[in-house]
Amino acid sequence: MKTTPEHDKRIAEMTFASVYPHYIAKVEGKGRTREELHRVIEWLTGFDSDKLQELIDEKVTFKTFFGTARLNxxxxxxxxxxxxxxxxxxxxxxxxxxxxxxxxxxxxxxxRKMEKILRT
Structure with a gap:
């Protein structure tokens, strides 16, 4: 599926810190925890909670966020x-x-069960 160059640019320039509170609200609103969210993010990116907080504090873009990640x-x-x-x-x-x-x-x-989310 083709995305537009404008769409891709907007995503690349968006900061992870601007989206993270929405992730928290979404999962906590459905009875899941911040720790579970961090586990999922760590599985995908390799970032532990400390590194995640550092990236949030630095207000990195998604381009930088995934550029430094070790994708699973x-x-x-x-x-x-x-x-x-x-x-x-x-x-x-x-x-x-x-x-x-x-x-x-x-x-x-x-x-969804954590085992399924983490593709194990």
Whole structure:
């Protein structure tokens, strides 16, 4: 699936710190915890809670966030539709990686078992 260059640029320049509170609100509103969210983010990116806080404090863009991440080798197993896009068809790597994170947060909020979210 093709995204527009404008869409990809907007995602690349968005800060992780601006989206993170929405992730927290989404999962906590559905009865999940911040710790579970951090576990999911760490699985995808390799960032522990301390590093995550550092990136939030630095207000890094998603481009920098995923540029410094060690993406989990099983990330390509994350499939499905999120925000109107079929993840496995997104051609721009950074946009696909951001949508991986969105999909994991969505699965967590929907009550999916952690083993399934973490593709184990």
């Amino acid at each position: 080798p099983n990330a390509s197993l994350i499939t499905g539709v999120i925000c109107g896009y079929r993840i496995e068809e997104i051609e721009t790597p950074l946009t696909r990686q951001v949508r991986y994170l969105d999909k994991l947060v969505d699965e967590l909020a929907k009550g």
